[in-house]
Every structure is written in structure tokens, then in C-alpha cells.
Amino acid sequence: MKHILIIIKKEWAEVFQNRMVLFTMIFVPLIFVALPLATLYFTGQSMGGDVAGDLADVPAGFLSECGTDMTASDCMQVYLINMYLLLFMMLPVIIPVTIAAYSVVGEKTTRSLEPLLATPITTFELLAGKSLAAAIPAIMAGWLSFGIFLLGLPMLGVSQVVFRYIIGPTWLLAVMVAGPLMAIAAVNFALFVSSRVNDPRVAEQISVLLIIPIMAALFAQLAGIIVIDLFVMLSYIAAMVLVDIGMIYLGVTIFERETILTRWK
Amino acid sequence: MIETNSLTKIFKIKKGADIPAVVDLTLTVREGEVFGFLGPNGAGKTTTIRMLTSLIGPTSGTARVCGYELGLNDQDIRRSVGLLTESPGMYDRLSAAKNLAIYANLYDVEDVEGQLKKYLQMLGLWSRRDDPVGSFSKGMRQKLAICRALLHEPRLLFLDEPTSGLDPEAAKLVRSFIEDLRSQGRTIFMCTHNLNEADRLCDRIGIFRTNLIEVDTPQNLRLKLFGRKVVFHLRSVDPSWIPLVSSLEGVSDVSLIDNKLVIALENPANQNPHIIRTLVAQGADVQFVGELRRSLEEIYLQTMGENQDEVAKS
Numbered sequence: 001m002k003h004i005l006i007i008i009k010k011e012w013a014e015v016f017q018n019r020m021v022l023f024t025m026i027f028v029p030l031i032f033v034a035l036p037l038a039t040l041y042f043t044g045q046s047m048g049g050d051v052a053g054d055l056a057d058v059p060a061g062f063l064s065e066c067g068t069d070m071t072a073s074d075c076m077q078v079y080l081i082n083m084y085l086l087l088f089m090m091l092p093v094i095i096p097v098t099i100a101a102y103s104v105v106g107e108k109t110t111r112s113l114e115p116l117l118a119t120p121i122t123t124f125e126l127l128a129g130k131s132l133a134a135a136i137p138a139i140m141a142g143w144l145s146f147g148i149f150l151l152g153l154p155m156l157g158v159s160q161v162v163f164r165y166i167i168g169p170t171w172l173l174a175v176m177v178a179g180p181l182m183a184i185a186a187v188n189f190a191l192f193v194s195s196r197v198n199d200p201r202v203a204e205q206i207s208v209l210l211i212i213p214i215m216a217a218l219f220a221q222l223a224g225i226i227v228i229d230l231f232v233m234l235s236y237i238a239a240m241v242l243v244d245i246g247m248i249y250l251g252v253t254i255f256e257r258e259t260i261l262t263r264w265k
Numbered sequence: 266m267i268e269t270n271s272l273t274k275i276f277k278i279k280k281g282a283d284i285p286a287v288v289d290l291t292l293t294v295r296e297g298e299v300f301g302f303l304g305p306n307g308a309g310k311t312t313t314i315r316m317l318t319s320l321i322g323p324t325s326g327t328a329r330v331c332g333y334e335l336g337l338n339d340q341d342i343r344r345s346v347g348l349l350t351e352s353p354g355m356y357d358r359l360s361a362a363k364n365l366a367i368y369a370n371l372y373d374v375e376d377v378e379g380q381l382k383k384y385l386q387m388l389g390l391w392s393r394r395d396d397p398v399g400s401f402s403k404g405m406r407q408k409l410a411i412c413r414a415l416l417h418e419p420r421l422l423f424l425d426e427p428t429s430g431l432d433p434e435a436a437k438l439v440r441s442f443i444e445d446l447r448s449q450g451r452t453i454f455m456c457t458h459n460l461n462e463a464d465r466l467c468d469r470i471g472i473f474r475t476n477l478i479e480v481d482t483p484q485n486l487r488l489k490l491f492g493r494k495v496v497f498h499l500r501s502v503d504p505s506w507i508p509l510v511s512s513l514e515g516v517s518d519v520s521l522i523d524n525k526l527v528i529a530l531e532n533p534a535n536q537n538p539h540i541i542r543t544l545v546a547q548g549a550d551v552q553f554v555g556e557l558r559r560s561l562e563e564i565y566l567q568t569m570g571e572n573q574d575e576v577a578k579s
Contacts, residue, residue: 010356017358110354110357111352111353112355112356113354115350115368115413116371118346118350119368119371120340120344120372122340257320257321258321262276262312262315
């Protein structure tokens, strides 16, 4: 455990000296908070119009999510805001990928990996330290963003019904459980890629592919193919647990000190 | 301290032939010895160090390092040895002290602050301890890397090109530091291309190119390859003296270079006075007498040349 903490501290000390990384970690969450709040604000302003007409654009499958206590205006807001649920899930994926992708291959380029691997640290300790160092700030940023988002809702005059929906099980599970699980998967995937390539740029580019399934889910919801309700979220969490176990196992077993050191040439 | 038995490393290349980097290396490095591992680029020196520090596994063969079996007690080996890699590999954004503290903690050093202070002061970096390593010169980085290799007080130290790319002043400091380490009784396994450095620092040297070609003390290698030769500086030379000197007991070869007679002898201490008396009796003015000292570079090149010929023949 001590070695894992040393690696986490080392990674943070290095990463947080980098202004670009800090900027990404602060700016991206702010955008992800601002977007849904702005959407709520502007939809709230324009709800005096043809709400029934607007609701006709909402996929039929989603209307059951609205419940009987919601007005048409509330239902429209919930539908729109539900699109941003995926953004809050995407946040813990986007932030750590850059850090994790650079993690191993970056040490290879600066030639600091060899002396590090020459210490009595085990592969598990090294990878656990690196993945936690990337995942923890991202998870914290995701939770913090969601907290700011919740604080902003009453200020925009969002109705109690909509607020209750957002702090309901689907959203809470998405932000508090699914997001961190995705962060762990993303970080381990990025570390896996990072240990297999020789160029940090390649590692980043490949790792960013991870957001494709989330984007697919976003468009599927927009098209009415799926509705992210509690059942979908629980199924997704169960799947992500399996993915995480698989990714961690794969990362540790495939991390070959020898290949990483010698393939450099 | 190090015992290898037929240690072999063959790199598997996906498309193409396998590349043998180290073949049948059987070697013993004794405790307290400074062992120089010499060879051309790509000879397998770094691969050997990586195997002996448990960074990569051998394809075949066995080795014991600090009493631990390679492949079975890798963590113990890593804990017992210090490694100065070819490139310092520091975290540029972090300070010198932070860099070292990371490693001290990974090696479970008890008195981290004390060890940091000890080695940073020893290598003249104490006043720069809080500066980011990115602002350091190459020599300073190398010195910092040496500190890192020593923080946990390893019994055995692997130095891969310790003075490579350093200016003469920094190289001298590193060399004198290695001498200090030797005087402390540490075992040092050193790869270097600087043959004068190896000559000065190493108790024994191994000349290596995938296979171990020669292992001995520099002095023994000199004797083995070139014998002992003494140079007699004369004011002038009469060619008739050459057969006369050649006929003396213990003289195996005499050659004339300018006004110098280069005489191969078995035992110069016994034979020199007799040769001087003979030459003086012939009317020679003997100005200086000294042993012809072959440089390690000459030994190295001779060994490599012979090995090349053997490889070509086979």
C-alpha cells in the first residue's frame, strides 16, 4: 500500500505542475456544468410557447420517465436534461485519459521508467498507483461538477419535480457509481495502451476512442432507440463492473517490464 | 557477489531472425571489486545489466546476485542493488530532493532526509536541492542519478556509462566518487567506453561482445597480450648491438625505434641491470629506461581484433 501511495503522490506532483493538465481538469468540468444549466435556463424561458408541440418530438419511450406528477414543461426539461446525464458520465472518462495515456509511455520517453522498474515495486503496485492517480481527480471532478450543477438548479427556478428527478436513483447511480466505474475502465485502458505504444500522442489518440460508446448511447437516446432509466443504468453498472475487472486483470497480466523496456529500441 | 552460469538472452523479433544479445555468459564478480565490463555499442552490456538487476529475464542460464537467485528472488535483488542507468531519467518538473525522496521511499529507506542530505552534499548538489531537475545540466543530472542509486546503501552498484557525455570536470568528480565507493568496499559493476577510466578504476575487466572474450586484471591482460617490454633510450644506436642484446638470457625480442631499443623481457627487474652493463660496455650512452606501458585501449582493440578474426574464421 505504501508503494501505491508513493506512486500516486509522485504522479500528482508531476501532473499538477503541468498547467495544461490543470486547465483541462478545471475547464472541462465547468463547461459540462454550464451546458445543462444553460439548457435549463433557456428552456425555462421559452416554455410559455407550444410545449405540447415540443413534446411531440420527445421519443414515446421516454414519456413514461416523466411520471404523472410532471407537467408537459417539466417533462420536456427532464428529457433535455437527461441528455446531459451522459456528459456527467463522460467527464470521469475524458479527464483521466490524458493523464493515464501519458503515464507509462511518458516515462518511457523521459527514460525514467527503467530506474523506477529497478526499484522493489511490484507491477500491481505500479499500475494501481498510476491508475488511482489518474482516476481519483477525475472522479472528484465529476462529483464536484454534479454538486455545482445541483446547487445551480434552484437558482434557475427549476421545479421541485424536475429537481427530484435529477437527484433520483438513475442520476445518482450514473454520477456516483457508473462514472467512477467508467473512470477506472478508461484509466486502465489508457494505461494498457500506454504500455504498448512508444509515442504519447498515439496513446492519447487511441485512449480517447473510449468515449465512442458514450457518444453512441447519447445519440441512441436522442433517436429514441434507448431510454436511460433505472433498469438500463443498473444493467450498465453491472456490465461496467465486469469490464473493470477484466481491464485491471488485462493491464496487470499484459504489462511486461521486459517488452516495455526493450521494445523501445 | 555476482555469479552467472551460461547466462543467455535472445530477443525474439516478430518478423525475422532472433537476436542473441548475450550468449553463455559465465562470470564471477567478487565482493568489494570494481569490475569493468567493456565492449562495443550493441555488444549486450546494457542487456547484461538489465538481466542482473532483474529488469528483464534471461532466455537461459542462471545467475546469483547478492546471494539471491535471479528469477526466484527478483524483489530481493532489486532491493539489494543500485542502478545508474545509461540515461539519468529524472522527473524534470520535480525538485532534486523530491526526485530522490520518491526513490528513497520506494526502497523503504528509514532516514529519508538524512540519506538525501548525505548524498546531495557528497555530490555537491545540496544547495540546488529545491530546484527543478529540468534546470540541471547533464553533469548535475548524472550526479543526481548517482545519488539515487546509492540512497538505499546497496551492496552492489551497477553503473552504465557513468561519465558518458560529461565534461572533464564533472567526469573527474564522478570518477573520484567511484574511487571513494571502492574504498568503502562496495562492489561495482561498471560499463564504460572510457578505457582510461576503466584502467584507472577497475580491479578486473571483462571484454565482451555477445560472448565474454577475456576476463582479467588490466595488468595481466597486458602481459598476456603484449608481454613485458622495456624501452632503453640511448643517445645513439649501433645496429650491431641488436643481435648482441638478443642473445642475452631472458630476452625474447628486440626492436629498434629511432634511438630506442624496445626489448621484450620475462623479468625486467633482474635483467635490466645486465642489459645496461652490456650496452655501456659497448659504448652506449643510456639516457632513460622505462617499461613500455600498453594502454587499455590497445589491449581492447587487440582483443577485439583477434576475436573478429576468430569469428571470421569460424
